[in-house]
Amino acid sequence: MKFLQFSMLLLPILLDALLSFSMGASYHEDFLQCLSLRSNDSTSISNVVYTRNNSSYSSVLESTIRNLRFNSTDTPKPLVIVTPSRTSHFQATIYCARKHRLQIRTRSGGHDYEGLSYVAKVPFVLVDLVNFRSVDVDAENRVAWVQAGEIVGEVYYRIAKKNRTLAFPGGVYYTIGLGSFISSRGFGLLFRKYDTGGDNVIDAQLIDVNRRILDRKSMGEDLFWVI
Numbered sequence: 001m002k003f004l005q006f007s008m009l010l011l012p013i014l015l016d017a018l019l020s021f022s023m024g025a026s027y028h029e030d031f032l033q034c035l036s037l038r039s040n041d042s043t044s045i046s047n048v049v050y051t052r053n054n055s056s057y058s059s060v061l062e063s064t065i066r067n068l069r070f071n072s073t074d075t076p077k078p079l080v081i082v083t084p085s086r087t088s089h090f091q092a093t094i095y096c097a098r099k100h101r102l103q104i105r106t107r108s109g110g111h112d113y114e115g116l117s118y119v120a121k122v123p124f125v126l127v128d129l130v131n132f133r134s135v136d137v138d139a140e141n142r143v144a145w146v147q148a149g150e151i152v153g154e155v156y157y158r159i160a161k162k163n164r165t166l167a168f169p170g171g172v173y174y175t176i177g178l179g180s181f182i183s184s185r186g187f188g189l190l191f192r193k194y195d196t197g198g199d200n201v202i203d204a205q206l207i208d209v210n211r212r213i214l215d216r217k218s219m220g221e222d223l224f225w226v227i
């Protein structure tokens, strides 16, 4: 079996460490106002923002809580959930979270048993990548670009639709989110022959704390290796 080399769009990481925090303000009102001011494209960011007043807030939050220990009333909840559907939504969220001293938790799929991607002890915004899912397969060159919220089952399916002799060494469970699978060095059934999924990543895009979109070349080899 041939395998597919791989590139991915990996989104905000390394952000929390760079944010300081102070208690006491009306963070989320300011944050929301900031978001609406920053959002100037046709798909308004307000369509992907959920406050606790929003009737869908709980279902979005609970959608990938698998460890029910974190589905309790005393689990700290995000002030706001953002489900970005375009890059500018991330950039606005990063800008406004920094400005209003909110931390960001980023969630890319369904296998976080420790709540690390959706629980924090400080006021925070949850960025859920549920709308950031696309797979663009170039079968001829055996590469694909995949967005970080995609699940590996969908990646397998999209590749197989293009060419049944190509594959990617993803995870065992089809519902694993690709962004966290890659960045946590996840492995699966093709591991012994093709190493981890991360070993087959040839490029990546990320948005840094200054909202710049960086690829492998502009982020440098050290950061690329880290992610």
Ligand SMILES: *[C@@H]1O[C@H](CO)[C@@H](O)[C@H](O)[C@H]1NC(C)=O
Residues within 6 Å of the ligand: 037, 038, 039, 040, 041
């Ligand atoms: C608004 O959009 C334009 C073009 O898409 C961009 O150059 C500009 O920086 C945006 N402004 C804000 C405040 O995001």
Ligand SMILES: *[C@@H]1O[C@H](CO)[C@@H](O)[C@H](O)[C@H]1NC(C)=O
Residues within 6 Å of the ligand: 046, 047, 048, 049, 050, 053, 054, 055, 056
């Ligand atoms: C909840 O949020 C969604 C997405 O931002 C929005 O479309 C919907 O109108 C909101 N509903 C309420 C009741 O605020």
Ligand SMILES: *[C@@H]1O[C@H](CO)[C@@H](O)[C@H](O)[C@H]1NC(C)=O
Residues within 6 Å of the ligand: 051, 052, 053
């Ligand atoms: C919910 O709505 C009430 C009244 O409309 C408002 O005072 C409050 O700030 C809102 N809370 C959130 C979390 O948006």
Ligand SMILES: *[C@@H]1O[C@H](CO)[C@@H](O)[C@H](O)[C@H]1NC(C)=O
Residues within 6 Å of the ligand: 062, 068, 071, 072
């Ligand atoms: C999580 O808690 C909510 C509120 O108590 C409940 O409605 C929901 O069914 C729970 N989710 C699961 C998967 O048990």
Ligand SMILES: *[C@@H]1O[C@H](CO)[C@@H](O)[C@H](O)[C@H]1NC(C)=O
Residues within 6 Å of the ligand: 002, 139, 142, 162, 163, 164, 165, 166
């Ligand atoms: C599928 O990929 C293999 C390996 O790259 C190639 O030899 C074959 O021609 C491809 N088949 C189709 C139908 O594109």
